[in-house]
Amino acid sequence: MIRSLLAAAAVSVAAITPAFAEPLKFAVTDIEGLEALQQEFGAFEAKLEELTGYEVDLFPVSSRTAAVEALKQDKVDLVLTGPAEYVVIKELTDAVIVTAWQRPNYFAQIVTLSDGPIKSVQDLKGKTVTFGSVGSTSQHLGPAQVLADFGLAYNTDYQPQIISRNLAVEALIRGDVQAVGMNEGHLRRIREAFPDTSFTVVARGRDLPNDILVARSDMDQEAVAAVKAAFVDHSAELMQAVLTGEDNQKFKGGFFLTQVDDSDYDYVRSMYATIGVDTSDFVGN
Secondary structure (H helix, E strand, C coil), X not given: CHHHHHHHHHHHHHHHCCCCCCCEEEEECCCXXXXXXXXXXXXHHHHHHHHHCCCEEECCCCCHHHHHHHHHCCCCCEEEECHHHHHHHHXXXXXXXXXXXXXXXXXXXXXXXXXXXXXXXXXHCCCEEEECCCCCHHHHHHHHHHHHHCCCCCCCCCEEEECCHHHHHHHHHHCXXXXXXXXXXXXXXXXXXXXXXXXXXXXXXXXXXXXXXXXXXXXXXHXXXXXXXXXXXXXXXXXXXXXXXXHHHHHCCCCEECCCXXXXXXXXXXXXXXXXXXXXXXXXX
16 A cells, blocks of 8 residues: 555656756846845745746856856756847847746836926937946936937937946936936936935836746757746746845736747847947947
């Protein structure tokens, strides 16, 4: 009787655990170091293992370029990245979309002083506009595209500068620059940090494409299908696990989307064209 029960248990485990499967390596392009990766995604790692039957290992990468090399060398299977990084990763590795991770209120905007001389986007002609982290979707490419959508050409109608966000705001307050590109979350924190200063949004872009989880192009198809199924059938559980990370609060209120096309990121590709670069490499490399 005991032998029968043990045999049945072994069959049950085998049914949900792929035989001789290698662990799935999971990386995130904007988190450096294993400790930080574990803090943000340790609970997600455990939940994904539970739901797929595959062992999942967190794989730290030092940069977006390192993530590309890891994909090319089959050292990593799954990479979570932002929209600006995705279009380059896609071109360089032909990675496959698994699911999009929605970030609510994720859009770029152009911010000025409420009591300053800039009252409209057209007032920025001939002026200085600062952008944050070079190549960032919501701090650089997105805001530049917002201005382009309003008819202002990058590095022609205005002078772009790359300055860290807090320094840029201080320069804005002093009058050294006339506008700062940022996202909604950044503006919220800036208003908290500078309570005596009033800021105005003179231009807001469309919602930006979502962060995206990709798989290397030759990843085992059964494993890809198992991961996709987990996001479809257990999205609430996976999101709860994701939100245990402090930085991951940016996904709060969002959803996992599995019906995603590469063409959904053409708007990001247009951002690269706006600043005069292509998607064969990351901006700033």
